[in-house]
Amino acid sequence: MEFFGSLQSLGIEAGTGLMFAMLLFLLVTGIPLAYVTLLVALFFVLGWFGPSAVPLITSRIYSFVSSFVFVSVPMFVLMAAILDRSGIARDLFDAMKLFAGRMRGGVAVQTIFVAVILAAMSGIIGGEIVLLGLIALPQMLRLGYDRKLAIGVVCAGGALGTMIPPSIVLIIYGLTANVSIGDLFTAAFIPGAMLAAFYVAYVLIRTRMNPDMAPLGDLSGVDRTEKLRLAKGLVLPMLVVVGVLGSIYGGIASVTEASAVGVIGVTLSTMVRGEFSFRMMIDAALQTLQTVGMIVWIGIGATALVGVFNLMGGIHFVTELITGISDNPVLILLFMMVILFVLGMFLDWVGIALLTMPVFVPIIVSLGYDPVWFGVVFCMNMQMSFLSPPFGPAAFYLKSVAPPDISLGEIFRALLPFIGLQALAVGLLILFPALAYY
Known part of the structure; x- marks a missing residue:
């Protein structure tokens, strides 16, 4: 529980540096960008503001995807x-x-x-x-x-x-x-x-x-x-x-x-x-689902991260x-x-x-x-x-x-x-x- 809100003591300069370092480290490990941005966003929203700020980020994500x-x-x-x-x-x-x-x-x-x-x-x-x-x-x-x-x-x-x-x-x-x-x-x-x-x-x-x-x-x-x-x-x-x-x-x-x-x-x-043919349309729909799914997940992660960074x-x-x-x-x-x-x-x-x-x-x-x-x-x-x-x-x-x-x-x-x-x-x-x- 001591973690919630404790990151604010770092200040925005050190907080920005830590956020960048975490992004770089997680990307180097091979984790997809969408998951990296979501993980870092969750870490900072809890560590900087606490659980009460999570709804602010989810509402931002909803406005993007809707x-x-x-x-x-x-x-x-x-x-x-x-x-x-x-x-x-x-x-x-x-x-x-x-x-x-x-x-x-x-x-x-x-x-x-x-x-x-x-x-x-x-x-x-x-x-x-x-x-x-x-x-x-x-x-x-x-x-x-x-x-x-x-x-x-x-x-x-x-x-x-x-x-x-x-x-x-x-x-x-x-x-x-x-x-x-x-x-x-x-x-x-x-x-x-x-x-x-x-x-x-x-x-x-x-x-x-x-x-x-x-x-x-x-x-x-x-x-x-x-x-x-x-x-x-x-x-x-x-x-x-x-x-x-x-x-x-x-x-x-x-x-x-x-x-x-x-x-x-x-x-x-x-x-x-x-x-x-219906087979062609099904294959095209599956390819579309895969491509758009990637775009949406990157969008969700990036929107969450930018929202947290803006609040900070x-x-x-x-x-x-x-x-x-x-x-x-x-x-x-x-x-x-x-x-x-x-x-x-x-x-x-x-x-x-x-x-x-x-x-x-x-x-x-x-x-x-x-x-x-x-x-x-x-x-x-x-x-x-x-x-x-x-x-x-x-x-x-x-x-x-x-x-x-x-x-x-x-x-x-x-x-x-x-x-x-x-x-x-x-x-x-x-x-x-x-x-x-x-």
């Missing part, structure tokens, strides 16, 4: 799970030959275009990288593409789901920062397209400078009938994209309602293609600590970017968003920055974390489906130029905030 917008997360995950089990992505990839088939490096450009469309259909990253790794990577390797270029295009293109609406990263940020998700989607549109354009430009420039990196495309053997068949592969994906994003931007549906439109659209597409006065302490490093708002912003980049090497983006945004967003607002713009910058930073060693998820997703002779080290080396392009995009967003127009 948000109506949060319903859109499992919907978009379900869309991606159904896509994984259909042939829509393969037909879409084949159809893009009509636009990029004749140029040098055309299959790589084709892969980036497909990645953008898939991102606009579901907003899930892991599934896109696996799909592209199964469809595009073998074809590029067979045609004699430079291995590093092929690997980088698949991983970087697949990670565009972070930026291209309807991105789940944007949804979680909007929930955490309490800003309009519709505004976030609109603001992220141009930066997402800009990043995809950087990738395309990089492929075209590299292959022009070194023609040995990619062969010239050839559509000479494709007759008109075959072109029409390939073009049909664009129809269903574009209808789904228009249904989801068009209903949001047109003011017809909210983000949550549009996610349901997307699920219906993808399901109807599988029916039209003759691929629908920790957020005020950290705010003063960060704003005290300089009088220049840009330096403070860059310092935050460095923190997010480093955290992204070790933590899942869900945990990063839920743990840092309650601290960072009030600072951003106090410095006079737009929280919607900062959300786009945050997502661009998370793009870098998906690719960055030592634990960049994109590399591990690709490794799971890549040929055995492609090592993780080779994948991470292949990603370095694309990380540089992402850093350039972050810099441009900071220099020209109007790029995130909404």
Whole structure:
């Protein structure tokens, strides 16, 4: 009983240090982030305040998981799970030959275009990288593409789901920062397209400078009938994209309602293609349950920990600590970017968003920055974390489906130029905030 409330004597400085040390130690032991944050939150709520404060934390958790917008997360995950089990992505990839088939490096450009469309259909990253790794990577390797270029295009293109609406990263940020998700989607549109354009430009420039990196495309053997068949592969994906994003931007549906439109659209597409089965839907539902369960548990743990830390006065302490490093708002912003980049090497983006945004967003607002713009910058930073060693998820997703002779080290080396392009995009967003127009 002496433990209850005894930690207050440490003071907020030592308490913050102890909390950080406990988090680090428990994460190193291999315990999942969701359980680590819950354990540390429970330890501090009892040790700092006593049992009477527990209801305050549980009410905070309830407000997070009961948000109506949060319903859109499992919907978009379900869309991606159904896509994984259909042939829509393969037909879409084949159809893009009509636009990029004749140029040098055309299959790589084709892969980036497909990645953008898939991102606009579901907003899930892991599934896109696996799909592209199964469809595009073998074809590029067979045609004699430079291995590093092929690997980088698949991983970087697949990670565009972070930026291209309807991105789940944007949804979680909007929930955490309490800003309009519709505004976030609109603001992220141009930066997402800009990043995809950087990738395309990089492929075209590299292959022009070194023609040995990619062969010239050839559509000479494709007759008109075959072109029409390939073009049909664009129809269903574009209808789904228009249904989801068009209903949001047109003011017809909210983000949550549009996610349901997307699920219906993808399901109807599988029916039209003759691929629908109850077994497929059950498997997709089970995958959705697993993915969303992970997001929810991380959200519960992070929300509890941030709630305890806020009650302790920790957020005020950290705010003063960060704003005290300089009088220049840009330096403070860059310092935050460095923190997010480093955290992204070790933590899942869900945990990063839920743990840092309650601290960072009030600072951003106090410095006079737009929280919607900062959300786009945050997502661009998370793009870098998906690719960055030592634990960049994109590399591990690709490794799971890549040929055995492609090592993780080779994948991470292949990603370095694309990380540089992402850093350039972050810099441009900071220099020209109007790029995130909404």
